[in-house]
Amino acid sequence: AQSVSQHNHHVILSEAASLELGCNYSYGGTVNLFWYVQYPGQHLQLLLKYFSGDPLVKGIKGFEAEFIKSKFSFNLRKPSVQWSDTAEYFCAVKSTGGFKTIFGAGTRLFVKA
Amino acid sequence: DSGVTQTPKHLITATGQRVTLRCSPRSGDLSVYWYQQSLDQGLQFLIQYYNGEERAKGNILERFSAQQFPDLHSELNLSSLELGDSALYFCASSVARGQSSGANVLTFGAGSRLTVL
Numbered sequence: 001a002q003s004v005s006q007h008n009h010h011v012i013l014s015e016a017a018s019l020e021l022g023c024n025y026s027y028g029g030t031v032n033l034f035w036y037v038q039y040p041g042q043h044l045q046l047l048l049k050y051f052s053g054d055p056l057v058k059g060i061k062g063f064e065a066e067f068i069k070s071k072f073s074f075n076l077r078k079p080s081v082q083w084s085d086t087a088e089y090f091c092a093v094k095s096t097g098g099f100k101t102i103f104g105a106g107t108r109l110f111v112k113a
Numbered sequence: 114d115s116g117v118t119q120t121p122k123h124l125i126t127a128t129g130q131r132v133t134l135r136c137s138p139r140s141g142d143l144s145v146y147w148y149q150q151s152l153d154q155g156l157q158f159l160i161q162y163y164n165g166e167e168r169a170k171g172n173i174l175e176r177f178s179a180q181q182f183p184d185l186h187s188e189l190n191l192s193s194l195e196l197g198d199s200a201l202y203f204c205a206s207s208v209a210r211g212q213s214s215g216a217n218v219l220t221f222g223a224g225s226r227l228t229v230l
Contacts, residue, residue, distance in 0.1 A: 045115070101219060
């Protein structure tokens with residue numbers, strides 16, 4: 001069965017600090033990978049996705065993620081966070097031949113102004 | 114507004130009761146997914162429907178059931194409610210007409226918060 005593991009449940013950073021959120025998945029086949037974000041009081045929305053091709057993908061608001069197939073990882077990065085990045089971040093995986101998208105437990109990021 | 118509508122937004126009920134949560138997918142989307150988010154847990158996949166048919170099932174309890182209607186809206190029925198069923202229930206939709214079902218981006222609703230007392 002597929003599973004997704006996010007290494008940090010809570011992260012606190014100061015503005016301008018760099019961010020890296022870890023995500024590992026378990027599945028032996030071909031996958032599509034996603035990061036979703038939930039800002040306070042809002043619905044979950046897509047931050048970025050990887051389907052194929054360049055393993056370094058760029059999303060909205062300066063976020064990027066790197067797919068490392070050998071490590072089954074899809075870590076999220078941002079060079080310099082802002083107070084407005086305070087949110088909960090979810091990593092998700094879907095096998096290309098399957099139907100369900102499996103989410104990690106989420107990481108709550110708080111950025112101090 | 115994501116285009117996915119969930120009602121009710123909040124619901125408070127007692128143990129043993131039955132509730133129905135409703136979801137209208139984004140216009141043109143054929144798939145509906147239900148997820149449960151409990152305190153300190155991630156999004157637990159419950160069930161998926163595609164154009165009226167069940168496509169995938171997660172760890173959905175036998176006390177829970179769902180269906181997707183011909184107009185593509187979906188309902189999640191939760192019965193014999195227990196305290197532990199208190200959670201945020203999200204609906205998401207995907208797969209607009211004409212697109213491959215292979216690689217789906219989910220569009221989420223705002224969720225229905227269920228509190229069981």
